[in-house]
Amino acid sequence: xxxxxxxxxxxxxxxxxxxxxxxxxxxxxxxxxxxxxxxxxxxxxxxxxxxxxxxxxxxxxxxxxxxxxxxxxxxxxxxxxxxxxxxxxxxxxxxxxxxxxxxxxxxxxxxxxxxxxxxxxxxxxxxxxxxxxxxxxxxxxxxxxxxxxxxxxxxxxxxxxxxxxxxxxxxxxxxxxxxxxxxxxxxxxxxxxxxxxxxxxxxxxxxxxxxxxxxxxxxxxxxxxxxxxxxxxxxxxxxxxxxxxxxxxxxxxxxxxxxxxxxxxxxxxxxxxxxxxxxxxxxxxxxxxxxxxxxxxxxxxxxxxxxxxxxxxxxxxxxxxxxxxxxxxxxxxxxxxxxxxxxxxx
Numbered sequence: 454x455x456x457x458x459x460x461x462x463x464x465x466x467x468x469x470x471x472x473x474x475x476x477x478x479x480x481x482x483x484x485x486x487x488x489x490x491x492x493x494x495x496x497x498x499x500x501x502x503x504x505x506x507x508x509x510x511x512x513x514x515x516x517x518x519x520x521x522x523x524x525x526x527x528x529x530x531x532x533x534x535x536x537x538x539x540x541x542x543x544x545x546x547x548x549x550x551x552x553x554x555x556x557x558x559x560x561x562x563x564x565x566x567x568x569x570x571x572x573x574x575x576x577x578x579x580x581x582x583x584x585x586x587x588x589x590x591x592x593x594x595x596x597x598x599x600x601x602x603x604x605x606x607x608x609x610x611x612x613x614x615x616x617x618x619x620x621x622x623x624x625x626x627x628x629x630x631x632x633x634x635x636x637x638x639x640x641x642x643x644x645x646x647x648x649x650x651x652x653x654x655x656x657x658x659x660x661x662x663x664x665x666x667x668x669x670x671x672x673x674x675x676x677x678x679x680x681x682x683x684x685x686x687x688x689x690x691x692x693x694x695x696x697x698x699x700x701x702x703x704x705x706x707x708x709x710x711x712x713x714x715x716x717x718x719x720x721x722x723x724x725x726x727x728x729x730x731x732x733x734x735x736x737x738x739x740x741x742x743x744x745x746x747x748x749x750x751x752x753x754x755x756x757x758x759x760x761x762x763x764x765x766x767x768x769x770x771x772x773x774x775x776x777x778x779x780x781x782x783x784x785x786x787x788x789x790x791x792x793x794x795x796x797x798x799x
Contacts (some may be wrong), residue, residue: 486521555788607755629733640722
């Protein structure tokens, strides 16, 4: 905002001086005031029009005293209307300041007031350099914004890439667990069927008794047919004891055979499960390898895009900076020509 001594927070000293000189053109009675209507003409002079000028005029009417406004008040409402900083390209306000100062310089030079002409020329050079730097800064800001937007897009792309791969690997692991569970359940069912089948086979297989037991049974039956029951009972007791002993031996042998065959069957199932786990792990490693490869390619491609953009911007900056300097010099030359023509016409 403008201070009591006419200084400004948003305008340089040279710009304030140029504005004050422009203000004095409308302050014809040197009263320090101009009318609100003259403010409109002054705004058009410095390139402010449309809604922008309407807002500034509205502010001028609020601070005006009896329809008139001081330079300090004018500078204040002008600063309030400067919310939008000019972007790339020449600032019409600055170009107007340069034109006014250049006309003043030519006038002083023509009148022989060389010291004042030198001061005006110094102000012109200062404003020109400031405008040149402002436009360069705007270009750099735009280029930084472009690089930032590209980087943000790359970050989003990288995030989407990782999210897609994470989802794919999650689905793969879920599918792998399903395959393992299915095989485990199938193995449990197959093992139960194998155990039942083996048990049935061993149960239905007739026992193989020893010759001694068969001989005792033969004698037992002969004595029974001969009605020698007392002796047959003694022989039966001996045969039953021997059968119990042989049956126990056969049960032990069957249990060992059962355990051996069951262990072999379980080993086959375990080998099948290990083969499945090995295939799952190998496939998972292939996916991870492909993910890392795709990630490197994506990052390298993004680095290449950034490098190309930076190289393009560097070339663009050189050209635009040269154009800015050329355009400002051309504007000053044109202002000088017009000023000299105006002085010569007078």
